[in-house]
Amino acid sequence: MKFYAFHLMPYRHLDMAEAAKYRSYWSVLPNRLYDPAVGAELYQEYIDQLMMAATLGFDGVCVNEHHQTAYGLMPAPNLIASILIDRTRGMKTKIPIIGRALPLLNNPLVVAEEYAMLDNLSHGRIVAGFVRGIGVEYHSSGVNPIYSHERFHEAHDLIIRAWTEPGPFEYEGEHYNFRYVNTWPRTVQRPHPPVWIPSQGSAETIDWASAPERKYPFIITFSPMDSVLRFHDLYKQAARQQGYEASGEQLGWAVPVYVAETDEIAIREATPHIEALFNNFLHMPLEMVLPPGYTSIKSMKAILATKKGMTTAKQTMKDILEKGTFVVGSPATVRERIEQAHAKSGLKVMVPMIQFGTLPDQNVKKSLELFAKEVLPKVRGLGEGAGRVRTAAE
Amino acid sequence: MASFKSENLTILGANIHLRRAGKGPPLLFLHGAGGVNVWFPFYEKLAESFELIVPDHPGFGQSDTPAWLRNIGDAAFYYLELIAALKLAKPHVVGTSLGGWIAAEAAVRDCAPFGRMTLVAPAGLRVAGVPAGDPFIWSHEEHTRALYHDQGFAERALAAPVSPELADIQIKNRYAFARLAWQPRLYNPDLERWLHRIKVPVQIVWGNDDKLIPVAYAQAWLKQLPKARLLPIANCGHLPHVERPDEVANAVKSFAREAAP
Numbered sequence: 001m002k003f004y005a006f007h008l009m010p011y012r013h014l015d016m017a018e019a020a021k022y023r024s025y026w027s028v029l030p031n032r033l034y035d036p037a038v039g040a041e042l043y044q045e046y047i048d049q050l051m052m053a054a055t056l057g058f059d060g061v062c063v064n065e066h067h068q069t070a071y072g073l074m075p076a077p078n079l080i081a082s083i084l085i086d087r088t089r090g091m092k093t094k095i096p097i098i099g100r101a102l103p104l105l106n107n108p109l110v111v112a113e114e115y116a117m118l119d120n121l122s123h124g125r126i127v128a129g130f131v132r133g134i135g136v137e138y139h140s141s142g143v144n145p146i147y148s149h150e151r152f153h154e155a156h157d158l159i160i161r162a163w164t165e166p167g168p169f170e171y172e173g174e175h176y177n178f179r180y181v182n183t184w185p186r187t188v189q190r191p192h193p194p195v196w197i198p199s200q201g202s203a204e205t206i207d208w209a210s211a212p213e214r215k216y217p218f219i220i221t222f223s224p225m226d227s228v229l230r231f232h233d234l235y236k237q238a239a240r241q242q243g244y245e246a247s248g249e250q251l252g253w254a255v256p257v258y259v260a261e262t263d264e265i266a267i268r269e270a271t272p273h274i275e276a277l278f279n280n281f282l283h284m285p286l287e288m289v290l291p292p293g294y295t296s297i298k299s300m301k302a303i304l305a306t307k308k309g310m311t312t313a314k315q316t317m318k319d320i321l322e323k324g325t326f327v328v329g330s331p332a333t334v335r336e337r338i339e340q341a342h343a344k345s346g347l348k349v350m351v352p353m354i355q356f357g358t359l360p361d362q363n364v365k366k367s368l369e370l371f372a373k374e375v376l377p378k379v380r381g382l383g384e385g386a387g388r389v390r391t392a393a394e
Numbered sequence: 395m396a397s398f399k400s401e402n403l404t405i406l407g408a409n410i411h412l413r414r415a416g417k418g419p420p421l422l423f424l425h426g427a428g429g430v431n432v433w434f435p436f437y438e439k440l441a442e443s444f445e446l447i448v449p450d451h452p453g454f455g456q457s458d459t460p461a462w463l464r465n466i467g468d469a470a471f472y473y474l475e476l477i478a479a480l481k482l483a484k485p486h487v488v489g490t491s492l493g494g495w496i497a498a499e500a501a502v503r504d505c506a507p508f509g510r511m512t513l514v515a516p517a518g519l520r521v522a523g524v525p526a527g528d529p530f531i532w533s534h535e536e537h538t539r540a541l542y543h544d545q546g547f548a549e550r551a552l553a554a555p556v557s558p559e560l561a562d563i564q565i566k567n568r569y570a571f572a573r574l575a576w577q578p579r580l581y582n583p584d585l586e587r588w589l590h591r592i593k594v595p596v597q598i599v600w601g602n603d604d605k606l607i608p609v610a611y612a613q614a615w616l617k618q619l620p621k622a623r624l625l626p627i628a629n630c631g632h633l634p635h636v637e638r639p640d641e642v643a644n645a646v647k648s649f650a651r652e653a654a655p
Contacts, residue, residue, distance in 0.1 A: 023531070139531060144576040146569065287531055292565075292572035300565055 001342060001382045004060035004096055005053030005368075006254060006351045009046045009080075011070040012358045013038050016280055019070065024284035026069040026136045039073065046355065047080065049364050051087055053354060056372035060094030062351060064129070064198075065101055068140040071281040078114045085122040095126045098198045098219065098254070098351070101133030102159075103151035104141040108176060109183070111155070112162035116187045124188035129196045129219075130156055136288040146293030151175050153208075163192035198254060201231040202299070210238040210246065217349055219252030225324030225341070228253050232345040248348030248383045253341060256326050257352035258359070259370040263329040269363055270328050271317045276357030278315045278325075327352070331374035338375070342382045397441070398433060398448070402456075405479050406472060408463075411456035412449035416441025419509075419650065420485040422477065423448045424493030426633070427529065427571040429455045431560060436635040439643035443650070444486065449476065451496070453570030455563055466518075466574045466582055470499035477507045484509035486650050490635055491517050491607070492575060495582075502588040510653055511592070512646050514599045515607055515632050519614045520581040527606040528579065530572065543603040543631040580607070589618035596622040597649045599642055601630030623649075 014025075015033055022029050050061040063080045066072035074080055081097050088095070095118070100111050118126045132152045138145035154173045158181070161171070167182030187193055197209040198219040209216040220231050232251045239246035256274060260266035290300065320326045327337045341347060352371070355364045398415040413430070415437060421444035423437070430448055440446045450457040452472055462468055473496060477485065486509045489497035494516025501508055520526075529537050539548045556564070596619050600612045612624050625645050627634045635642045 028531070138576075142577045142579075144572065146573045146576065285533060287533060291530060292569040292576075297565055297569055300569075301562065304561070304565070 001248075001338075001348045001350060001379055001384070002059040003376060003380070004062050004094065004349070004351045005050060005058045006062040006064070006098065006353045007046055007050055007355055008064065008066070008072040008353065009042070009074050010277075010281055010355075010357065011039060011073055012042065012355075012360075014070045014280075014358075016276070019280065024136070024288055025071055025281050026284055026288060027067075027140045029068075029070060033070070042073070043080075045361050047083060047087075049355060049361070049368070050084060052365060052368055053372075054084070054088050054091060054093040056368060057376060058093070058372070060096050060127070061088070062096040062098045062129075064098045065131075065133070067104075067133075067137050069136075069281075078118060081118055081126070082121065085118060085125065088122075088125075093125065095122055096129055096196060096351075097126065098129035098196055099131030099133075100129065101131050101137060101141075102155035103148045104133050104137055104143050105155065108155035108158055109162060109178065109181065112159045112183050115159075115193060116163065116183055116185050119187045119189055119193050120185050122188075124193075126189075126193050127196050128193040129198055130159075131198055132294075135290050135294040136284055138291045138294060139288060144293070145291040147175065148294055149204075160192060163187050196252065198252075201227060201234075202295075203234060204296075206231065206234050207238050210235050210242065210250070212242050212244060215239075215244075215246075215250060217250045217252050219254050219349065219351060221254040221351075222256075222325060228255075228324075228341070229345050232347060236346075248342075248346045250349075251345055251347035252349035252351060253345075253347050254351035254353065256328075256356040257334065257354065257367070257371065258326070258328045258356075258363075259331055259334050259367045259375060261330065261370075263333050266329045266333075267317065267321075270326070270359070273357040273359040273363075274320060274326050274328070275315070275317060278320060278357075281357060331370055334371070335375050335378050338379045339382065342379075346383065348383045397438065398446075403479070405476055406460065406462065408452050408458040408460035410449055410452065410458070410476070412447055413437075415446045415448075416444055418444040420445045420447065420482045421646070421650075422473075422482060422485040422487045424473070424487065424489035424497050425451065425454070426491035426493050427567065427575070429563060429567040431455075431563065434636055434639060436639035436643055439639055440488075440646065443647050447480065447482070447485070451493070451570065453573060454567050459566070459570065463570075463573065466495065466499055469496045469574055470503055473497070473500045474504055474507065482507070486510045486512065486646065486653075488512045488514065488646055489516060490514035491632065492571065494518065495575075495580075495585075498589065498592065499582065499585065501592045501594070502585065505592050505594050508594045510595045510597070510649060512597045512599060512649060513615070514634055514642065515601060515604055515611075516598070516615070517575065517580040517607060518582060518585050519611060520578070520583065521608075521611050521614050524608055524610045526580055526608065526611070529606065530576065530579070540605040541632045542637060543601060543629050544637055547631075547633075547637060586614065586618050589615070592619060595649070595653070597625060597645065598622055599625045599627065599634050599645060601627050601632060601634045601637065603630060604632045606632040 063077040065077045067075045162183045168180045171178045171181050195216045197216045199205050209218045236246045258270040398413040452463045453459040487497045494513040495518030542548045600609045630637045
């Protein structure tokens with residue numbers, strides 16, 4: 001198995017009492033609540049945490065994109081990726097950017113260009129993540145969510161062509177049109193950097209990502225354990241229907257992780273911070289999470305029927321533990337969770353989020369150290385040299 | 395109470411649902427973003443004097459969502475096709491909110507098929523420094539409340555039972571509304587440059603307590619349509635035809651009578 005440390009870079013010093021007066025921690029949260037003196041220090045703290053993970057032997061360190069929110073301070077993740085690339089010079093550390101939000105862009109060629117630059121700067125160590133952005137980012141970008149899927153697919157196709165076809169060439173699309181497509185620099189990794197598709201899961205995305213011409217790893221993010229397993233199974237079924245067996249390298253799991261000396265200590269230390277992630281930073285009404293068109297009308301009806309999409313309901317640590325949306329405990333417990341997940345799904349890509357919500361620096365560092373020393377060596381070998389992926393039914 | 399006749403026809407490959415009521419000169423009513431879920435007294439009053447035609451816009455209600463419907467301009471051209479297809483002779487076009495915007499977009503393209511126009515709190519223009527409400531971020535309840543001055547209307551709307559069919563239509567309407575109005579939010583920056591092409595008489599009706607599109611927007615319309623008449627309605631929200639059906643229906647009727655030779 002491979003382990004990629006992930007960070008959202010939240011504004012963890014947010015005045016929660018003040019922030020709670022607003023509709024959401026996204027888009028409408030006044031930016032006067034961001035203090036640059038505090039934030040500037042946070043960037044250093046978070047970059048150091050990712051560097052610590054790289055030094056401790058994680059296979060990669062990941063960044064991602066979010067806009068107009070205290071939930072994550074990386075509207076331009078490639079800037080942070082660039083720093084990490086330079087600070088890991090000479091190391092084998094991969095730098096996955098797990099997700100530029102393609103539909104939000106009016107010129108997707110900037111992603112082809114910037115990723116190509118990062119691929120050169122890192123001598124071929126980047127992973128190119130493509131996402132649609134979350135629903136509320138159609139409020140912050142103004143892009144019409146009705147065209148989210150169309151723009152994602154068109155931007156993806158354009159970027160792949162911009163990396164793989166000799167330029168210059170002409171591109172005529174529905175949302176994007178370019179007389180000249182001619183990517184300088186070309187990518188180091190050929191035919192192009194590996195692509196990951198982080199997602200909360202939809203049958204449509206799984207069919208598309210698993211297609212034989214793509215075989216993109218599907219990284220299921222922040223989901224209850226049964227959803228992780230269900231979507232991995234769907235991916236494997238989709239691959240089989242398309243004539244091949246999915247490998248564990250195509251199955252990813254992104255999840256907050258916290259390790260401490262004992263289960264009891266880990267849960268006690270993590271509780272306020274993980275609750276802040278789910279109850280504060282992720283708080284938004286349905287109208288912001290699911291703008292029209294972000295999901296199909298059919299899915300929207302199903303969500304409204306079950307109220308499943310509502311992120312307004314408060315979750316306690318107990319709920320979070322029951323759902324398995326968080327991996328927390330002693331090194332032995334965390335190891336066991338990973339072994340179980342691997343045994344059930346065959347997944348070989350794990351993306352532990354090393355900091356979450358308001359978790360302070362010293363806790364991140366302690367957890368990282370315990371993970372690297374007492375968990376990582378024992379779970380690394382899972383699935384290595386093994387044959388085909390098992391399914392939950394077996 | 396449903397004293398209208400439903401019919402379906404195909405225009406530009408799309409199945410379109412419309413309602414007809416009454417006799418008289420033709421009046422084409424273009425609904426707002428919420429669609430036509432209730433046959434309001436306003437329609438009954440218009441049907442006393444006109445041959446009233448109330449279509450569901452493409453993408454809304456019981457009409458198809460055709461692939462060609464991509465933006466507000468497509469809806470505008472479609473209505474020019476509809477007027478021709480129904481052989482309506484210079485209809486009085488009444489449009490509210492989104493429907494007013496579509497009517498104006500159609501008329502700047504070609505106002506020859508139009509008789510007169512009554513625009514009720516039309517969307518479509520922007521006024522710098524006077525933000526409109528954001529129906530895409532509001533909750534259903536906030537949105538409903540923001541539509542009315544008299545909160546009794548909001549209470550009744552919120553308390554009304556929602557059948558599964560109506561719930562489906564509400565989602566469909568919201569998706570179609572986003573398709574046409576998400577970005578720029580409720581306006582087309584090009585529209586005001588071409589409003590002068592509307593040569594037919596225009597009457598603008600606006601509630602003075604409109605929390606979705608403030609009444610200050612009426613001035614932007616008058617600036618480009620200096621001959622237009624403004625009828626402000628006191629103690630009224632974004633849906634004057636619902637809150638003040640008599641007043642608005644009478645205004646439409648008397649405006650239409652002026653056209654008579």
